[in-house]
Amino acid sequence: MKVDLIDNNGVTVVSPSGEIDMYSSPELRKQLLTLIKKKTSTIIIALHDVTYIDSSGIATFVEALKRMMPYKGKLKIAEVPESIMRIFNFSKLDKVFEMYESVDDAIKG
């Protein structure tokens, strides 16, 4: 897994690529916590290039969401590939996260 970060006037787009699992999710977590420490108001996680995600990856998003609540930050998930959507549906987290088709929609939304 690699993580790309793009900052757009306080909206940060986080684009991991490759496989997110118990081995790689700590790196993603570290990057998200760094953004949250800076009280980044909106984080958009773009999953377009993610080929696999496990429960530890999902847990990382849940943790980020919870840590952004105290300062009313927004966590948005965009461009979820079909094969990965399954784990969101299954964990009922598609109801908890704001999910968007595209990064543009997530910025506007």
Place this chain on the structure above:
Amino acid sequence: MKVDLIDNNGVTVVSPSGEIDMYSSPELRKQLLTLIKKKTSTIIIALHDVTYIDSSGIATFVEALKRMMPYKGKLKIAEVPESIMRIFNFSKLDKVFEMYESVDDAIKG
């Protein structure tokens, strides 16, 4: 591995895709031998979608080449990906086969 065949006025383009190894090369061999039995005058093997080839795949081409000699058929190899070119170079077969950049070049050549 899958094999696509396209026939163009006596020139047959054979396009295997995927991995060619000891498991899959017998299928490729069978298809080539069927064409050779019909005395197909020119066979172009397009390797664009081949991700791996082993010595049994190479042996299949050598066998086809030899079996086409008696009736003066032509065997041409086209669109060889870089990673696969290595085994041709190494086996010195780039000197033995007619190699072409594209199927069009192979048809003209």
Place this chain on the structure above:
Amino acid sequence: MTEQVVLRVASHPKYLSVVRAVAVLTAELYGLCRQDVEDIRSAIDEACSNVIRHAYKGDTQRQIVIGFRCLEDSFEVTIEDDAPKTSLSDLKQRNLDEVRVGGLGLHIIKKVFDSIAYDETKQGGNRLILVRTIRRSNES
């Protein structure tokens, strides 16, 4: 053992990618449909992650042995460790309605496999036996 494919790796999360690749290729060889292959990849990954996290408590120097076997109409996976004995009652599933970190792995494993059991006859360590009834890719 009658497993057709057996993989042994150290209990380090970096080897989970190897485990997943072998799971995917083996399930494909056995003719499982694409969706089932992906589900099996997830479930085996979660089960091995749990061995590292819970059975070995994060010790990355131990061993995990994963066996794959295909019978007439079932796909069987065994996951062995040499940690202290675990039983099914130790696997604590949580309610997915509360949003919290963790607790998703077992849900995935139970959704994907039709039967989950520990081999009680194993001397020392654990052997988790996961069985899934097969829907072949040409029938899907």
Place this chain on the structure above:
Amino acid sequence: MTEQVVLRVASHPKYLSVVRAVAVLTAELYGLCRQDVEDIRSAIDEACSNVIRHAYKGDTQRQIVIGFRCLEDSFEVTIEDDAPKTSLSDLKQRNLDEVRVGGLGLHIIKKVFDSIAYDETKQGGNRLILVRTIRRSNES
């Protein structure tokens, strides 16, 4: 055994894709550069094909065990079978200048690995030990 990854498969050519995937992922985990990873994939595939073809004479019901290990500056692969004893002198390399079918595998194996040996201490069957000195991907 001190191998970090061990794969056991039946001696059927359909499992060669599993062997290659494990070889590639393991070599990548150990930091080998892309070209070396591809070379190692070829060499291990050829060595296992040879076990099926020559040692087992095409019997697809036997077993092959492939072990991977990374030391400070070398990548070691062991390939075990339980066929009659083979020695290095049985591996007959042919001249590549004559164009003929077959005889390329050993050339590939010898080009990729710096050292090739049979473990003479193994009781029953063969253990081929292949060692390659490492060029790491960040140095390439």
